[in-house]
Amino acid sequence: MRIYLRSFLVVLNQLRNVIILLIATILSGTAIFQAFYSSAYDTRFSGELIDSIFATIALLLAIEIYDFPHQGTVIIKLMWLIFPFFGLILIGIGIIEFGMVAFTFRYRIKAWNEWLAKTMNEHTILIGLGNVGTRILHELLENEIPTTVIIREDEKRPEFVQEMLENPNVAIIFGDAAQIPVLEESNVTKARALLVVTNDDLVNFKIATKAKQLNPDLRTVIRAFDQDFSQKVTELFDIDAAISTSAIAAPAFVATSYEDGIIQTLKSKKGEKVFHLIALSLKDSFSPVNVESFEEEFSITILAIDKLAHPDSDDKIQPGSKLLILGELESVKRIKNQYCV
Secondary structure, eight states: HHHHHHHHHHHHHHHHHHHHHHHHHHHHHHHHHHHHHTTOOOTTOOHHHHHHHHHHHHTTTOOOOSSTTSSSSSSHHHHHHHHHHHHHHHHHHHHHHHHHHHHHHTTHHHHHHHHHTTTSSSSEEEEEOHHHHHHHHHHHHHTOOEEEEEEOOGOOHHHHHHHHHHHHEEEEEEEESSHHHHHHHHGGGGGGGEOOSOHHHHHHHHHHHHHHHOTTOEEEEESSHHHHHHHHHHHSOSSSSEOHHHHHHHHHHHHHHTTTTTTEEEOOOOSSSSEEEEEEEEETTTEEEEEEHHHHTTTEEEETTTTTTTEEEEEEOOTOEOOOOEEEEEEHHHHHHHHHH
C-alpha cells in the first residue's frame, strides 16, 4: 500500500505545476464571474458561488452553459474568448505530462526512480551492489524496508538492475555517491540509515561522512576490510558502525573447524569476545535443571528449548531436549563434551 501512495505522490509532484495553474485559473475565473456576470445576461445564473465555479470550468472545456454577455464589460467578454483557448492549452500540457509519467512508470527508467527517491521517507540508502550489497538488498526487501540504491553506471549488472527496476519497493539512482548532489537525490535528509558496502574502505568512509553532514541524525554503517581502520573511524569520527567482513568471517571459520553445528558467529561491539550460535541435542541421561542455573554454570544464553523460544529462567531443561544457545567457543565445547549426544 505504501508504494502505491508513494507512486501517487510522484505523479502529483510531476503534475503540480499544471494542477496549480488549473486551480488558479478556476479561482480567477470564478472571481470574474462573481464580479461581472449577472442574471441580466442569463436568467438561469443565480449569482451563487457554485454557479460561477461550474461556469468557469465549463468555459475551460469550451462548453457554454450561460449566454454570452453582449451588454457586459470587456473583462467578462474576454473571458468567453480566452478561457476556452487557455483550457485547451492546459489540457494538452496535462495529457503530455501524464503521458511522460505513465511512460517512465511503465519502463522504470531513470527519471521515474529519481522522482520515486524524492518521495522516500524513513528509508534506508544502500551504496554498493557487489555480493555483500546484493544480499543486504534482498534482506531489506524481505523485511519490507523502503530502500534507495545508489550505484555507478560502470558498476551496474544489467540483469540484476533490471530486476530491481521492476520492483516497486526500490528506487535506483545511477551516479557517484561520493558527490553531494547524488546523495541529495536519494533524499538523504529524510533517510533513516545509510549502508555503504563498496570494495574501498576510504570511499565508504568518505561517503558516510558526507551523508552525515547532510543528515546528522542518519545512522551510518560502512563496510571495512581493514579491522584497525574500522575501529579507528568509529572511535574518531561520527560513524555509527564499521564492519569488517573478514574479521567476522575469520572467527566463524576457526570455530567451525573445531565444532560442528555452529550456525553463526558474532563479535561483541568492542571486538573483545566472539560468540557462537549453535544448536545442541542433550543426552537422554541428562539430569533436569532450570535455565538460570545452566546459563550461570556455562556463561551462555539459551535462546530456545525445543520449540519454546526465549524460555524463562525457571523453565526446566529436560533430558533429550534440543537447545539453541549463544556462547563462547570454550563454553560450547564443555557442554557438548558433558551433555550432548
